[in-house]
Amino acid sequence: MTQSTRWTIPEVVVQRLPLYVRSLGELRKERVSVVSSQELGKKLQITPAQIRKDLSYFGRFGKQGKGYNVAYLLEELRRILYLDREWRVVLVGVGRLGRAVVSYPGFAPEGFKVVAAFDESPDQVGQKVGNLTVRPVTEMEHIINSDGIKIAIVAVPASQAGGVINRLIDYGIKAILNYAPISVDVPKDVTIRNIDPVLALQSMTFYLRSPRVQGPDGRVGKA
Amino acid sequence: MTQSTRWTIPEVVVQRLPLYVRSLGELRKERVSVVSSQELGKKLQITPAQIRKDLSYFGRFGKQGKGYNVAYLLEELRRILYLDREWRVVLVGVGRLGRAVVSYPGFAPEGFKVVAAFDESPDQVGQKVGNLTVRPVTEMEHIINSDGIKIAIVAVPASQAGGVINRLIDYGIKAILNYAPISVDVPKDVTIRNIDPVLALQSMTFYLRSPRVQGPDGRVGKA
């Protein structure tokens, strides 16, 4: 709690909610109707207290002695996350990566529909990518505005990504899934999430020294 | 600092180091020889104090009044992260996603070399993927052991991912880049990082209500 009467939900809590949504979806598919924070925590490697606390930011969804109704909690969380609708998404960049994104079958079932694909290269424009025809980037503004699109996926080379992202924001995009290995700053009414497998690998190698070698002062290294 | 003389580097710090490595690499390419925490912070949207504090866990790399020598700090961070060597990596799952991973040109320049690809499906075994021939999963143990491989990338369907990951751990893998949408728990000498674009999108939609609507008590929703 920051001030007196009004506070914001911690970012880290918001990022865990989709995890709960995913698990609850699996449970529902398995016809499990009730789940306790303990059981959910076991599936997700999250403490039961954490789950209860997270949910408590949004309301009271459980029953003491029983647990949570799977279908009900799932529905509530989807509503809270604004997942109870279809989101139209644009893709910028249809190189190898962009094509993999379009053909990734995981988005549609979760309500994210790629409705347009753009590329700067004249070679790409007009080509088919999945069931979309690649459009020139000059059409981005029109499509985003006329369709009221709020979400973009950026899969252009790093050198172009900054410019593309700034333009998308100008055109009204409020959420960006960025696959380019760059850091961009965005206005605070815009959210960006970076997908960078190289960074992920590079932070794991740190732990790859065999028997955790670390100096008695915490400094790292053998010397 | 937790106890008396020995403490561990916070995980979040380790995860930021690759960001510094990336920025320093860019600066070096631009022939910038010295950078201050202020300048680096601007590029990365991280406060200068944060950067200095992070670096202080590992030693003293800067010069007062001047800043950090780009080449030197880069080299030190690469050493700290164990990036001053080539890491051989295996890939499991060569469907659409796995193929995109193999052909992703971002790994090799950073020293991550995919040296073997495995798949369960007899249709895939024997096929070429990039310059690799897909091997049956039955050969994983032998290849990982004989080659001393520590890192694996998992790009199999969610239903198989848990089993694959457990087997990889049995075979000696210590770092896993997981593209499957599942939560797995791993022994504490194993590191896992999940890449899940759907979760990323789902946590952004939360912020997509137009003028941040939030009840005076912090509860979310219009009612």
Next chain:
DNA sequence: GTTTGTGAAGTATTTCACAGCC
């Protein structure tokens, strides 16, 4: 007996702010 929801306590992480150095 079991499990939620939640203040309070405990940790972790970030930021401040300044002495010391270039």
Next chain:
DNA sequence: GGCTGTGAAATACTTCACAAAC
């Protein structure tokens, strides 16, 4: 004058532990 390195302060986040509910 500018900037690092770092204890101390501030903030953020997680876990505890227990009253209330079933």
